[in-house]
Amino acid sequence: MSPSAPREPRPRGPRPGGEDTRAAILEAARAQFATRGYDGGTIRGIAGAAGVDPALVHHYFGSKDKLFTASLDLPFNPADVIAEVLAGGIDGAGERLIRAGLAAWENAVSRAPMLAVIRTATSSDAGAAMLREFLERNVLKRVAAELTPDRPALRAALLASQMAGLLMARYVICLPAVVDAPIEDIIAAVGPNLQHYLTGDLGKPVSGDT
Amino acid sequence: MSPSAPREPRPRGPRPGGEDTRAAILEAARAQFATRGYDGGTIRGIAGAAGVDPALVHHYFGSKDKLFTASLDLPFNPADVIAEVLAGGIDGAGERLIRAGLAAWENAVSRAPMLAVIRTATSSDAGAAMLREFLERNVLKRVAAELTPDRPALRAALLASQMAGLLMARYVICLPAVVDAPIEDIIAAVGPNLQHYLTGDLGKPVSGDT
Numbered sequence: 001m002s003p004s005a006p007r008e009p010r011p012r013g014p015r016p017g018g019e020d021t022r023a024a025i026l027e028a029a030r031a032q033f034a035t036r037g038y039d040g041g042t043i044r045g046i047a048g049a050a051g052v053d054p055a056l057v058h059h060y061f062g063s064k065d066k067l068f069t070a071s072l073d074l075p076f077n078p079a080d081v082i083a084e085v086l087a088g089g090i091d092g093a094g095e096r097l098i099r100a101g102l103a104a105w106e107n108a109v110s111r112a113p114m115l116a117v118i119r120t121a122t123s124s125d126a127g128a129a130m131l132r133e134f135l136e137r138n139v140l141k142r143v144a145a146e147l148t149p150d151r152p153a154l155r156a157a158l159l160a161s162q163m164a165g166l167l168m169a170r171y172v173i174c175l176p177a178v179v180d181a182p183i184e185d186i187i188a189a190v191g192p193n194l195q196h197y198l199t200g201d202l203g204k205p206v207s208g209d210t
Numbered sequence: 211m212s213p214s215a216p217r218e219p220r221p222r223g224p225r226p227g228g229e230d231t232r233a234a235i236l237e238a239a240r241a242q243f244a245t246r247g248y249d250g251g252t253i254r255g256i257a258g259a260a261g262v263d264p265a266l267v268h269h270y271f272g273s274k275d276k277l278f279t280a281s282l283d284l285p286f287n288p289a290d291v292i293a294e295v296l297a298g299g300i301d302g303a304g305e306r307l308i309r310a311g312l313a314a315w316e317n318a319v320s321r322a323p324m325l326a327v328i329r330t331a332t333s334s335d336a337g338a339a340m341l342r343e344f345l346e347r348n349v350l351k352r353v354a355a356e357l358t359p360d361r362p363a364l365r366a367a368l369l370a371s372q373m374a375g376l377l378m379a380r381y382v383i384c385l386p387a388v389v390d391a392p393i394e395d396i397i398a399a400v401g402p403n404l405q406h407y408l409t410g411d412l413g414k415p416v417s418g419d420t
Contacts, residue, residue: 118378122332155399156387161379162371164375164383165370165374166375168331169367174338176367181364184416190368192406202399203399
């Protein structure tokens, strides 16, 4: 149907090809990775859930790794969120960052791929490597570039540690006090800590790490 | 051999029973849960790794749930660490807490059960519930009891979120900047943030949450 559709085989399901098929595969991939992690999700299972032939998944995405990465980029790109937060200047960036993070996570559809990433990273070394590479490439370098010369990479990574920990506490482990707290209370409590990592005094470094 | 050994069946492996057998089962359980998470670990697999009959595992621990909980308690009990930190007073408790946490995690043997808990919590709702219950019962209530009347439960849970996030960043996702940083640099950077959760001004609460 679409000029980019594969020559063979033909899809088995109701979707004829093109952007709809691609979107259906991504949707199924996000659901599977979110539920089962990277290792538990299979091309075959994802194709089945999307109603297409597994060969079509290979045609559009090439490999499970690439499909996973593609599934991470939707429905929002953390790099865009970071860029928008940093465009407002470093002052108050901690509060704006936790506000933007919570805005994305409060929506179950936006949250699913982030949880998939966390599940994948904890369930396999390959998944941890993928998340590490994704964060390093798309998020941490961008944040570090805006920071003081005093250990910017450590600051960005500690920032990520608090964001990941809050994601775990509120949406994975579901600690009641964090689940029940109003968003604004969390922002007021966590924002200054993120700001401390961004611009605060970290003390004298033990060694010459950067 | 031991009076508490089961009537049947006899162990298949080299260990005749008693404390050695119990310790071998726990060791195997920690290794399996750390590698595969709660759902991936099986009584059969754990028994096999310990060189004993699965019935012996049931005899000593009753169920997979109870075996998991028992495997959490070793080789150190987070509640004891918390109690020791809090016994030194609330001033500086943030720094002492991250120092104690890193001391436990830097040792691969001490770290394994904590990673098992994280893996389990992210891979299944049952695992998340177990970690939630464990934290609530053994850690968070104890911390909250020492804190200001201003939302002590939220403070304790946010503290846990940063600790969990750092565990993820340094030992699971392995972000290079956090992995490479000297322990003392991490303590100096994270300690004040934990202290902020313990005793800092969190701002005016939006609602009457406690």
